[in-house]
Amino acid sequence: GENVEQHPSTLSVQEGDSAVIKCTYSDSASNYFPWYKQELGKGPQLIIDIRSNVGEKKDQRIAVTLNKTAKHFSLHITETQPEDSAVYFCAASIGTGGFKTIFGAGTRLFVKA
Amino acid sequence: NAGVMQNPRHLVRRRGQEARLRCSPMKGHSHVYWYRQLPEEGLKFMVYLQKENIIDESGMPKERFSAEFPKEGPSILRIQQVVRGDSAAYFCASSPPPGHTLYNEQFFGPGTRLTVL
Numbered sequence: 001g002e003n004v005e006q007h008p009s010t011l012s013v014q015e016g017d018s019a020v021i022k023c024t025y026s027d028s029a030s031n032y033f034p035w036y037k038q039e040l041g042k043g044p045q046l047i048i049d050i051r052s053n054v055g056e057k058k059d060q061r062i063a064v065t066l067n068k069t070a071k072h073f074s075l076h077i078t079e080t081q082p083e084d085s086a087v088y089f090c091a092a093s094i095g096t097g098g099f100k101t102i103f104g105a106g107t108r109l110f111v112k113a
Numbered sequence: 114n115a116g117v118m119q120n121p122r123h124l125v126r127r128r129g130q131e132a133r134l135r136c137s138p139m140k141g142h143s144h145v146y147w148y149r150q151l152p153e154e155g156l157k158f159m160v161y162l163q164k165e166n167i168i169d170e171s172g173m174p175k176e177r178f179s180a181e182f183p184k185e186g187p188s189i190l191r192i193q194q195v196v197r198g199d200s201a202a203y204f205c206a207s208s209p210p211p212g213h214t215l216y217n218e219q220f221f222g223p224g225t226r227l228t229v230l
Binding site: 001006032034036042043044045046049051089093100101102103104105106 | 146148154156158171204223
């Protein structure tokens with residue numbers, strides 16, 4: 001079955017620096033890759049996603065890249081702010097009528113002011 | 114348009130009791146997913162349902178756990194004879210039906226935190 005690995009597990013950056021989180025997936029049939037942000041005591045919130053027919057997508061300070069050949073995808077956050085501190089999850093799913101989504105183990109991001 | 118609703122938000126049960134967790138999907142959403150999250154860990158897929166139909170339950174433990182999504186009313190995740198290892202946060206997500214432009218996207222509820230004493 002699908003397996004998603006996420007690195008690093010913890011990331012600490014200075015405010016204003018960039019943060020990069022990387023994920024790999026195992027099932028080449030995966031075609032939808034969302035990223036979620038989870039704050040303490042809350043449910044995950046979708047922040048950006050990318051589909052397999054696109055190599056890169058950007059939304060303000062957040063960008064995601066996808067390398068289908070290598071089965072890698074990454075989240076890039078620029079000009080980090082303290083409110084970006086949270087746990088970030090990558091995920092992969094196959095959109096063939098059933099959308100079982102497999103999540104990475106998460107990255108705890110600390111942005112130091 | 115209200116988001117995904119889950120209740121209760123916190124549930125305390127003693128070993129051997131039953132836990133019933135409820136999830137109301139977003140309006141217009143036809144698919145519901147249940148995930149379990151242990152402290153400091155990621156989300157583990159449990160089950161995926163449409164109305165009156167279980168699509169994929171490959172992540173559900175074989176015993177004591179069951180899920181339903183009736184024609185009317187919320188989806189229910191039921192855990193019988195709870196044990197301490199069942200203590201976790203249980204999240205529900207919903208998504209629109211196939212054909213909708215956002216059909217892949219899952220929107221999560223706030224979760225139910227189950228504590229088994």
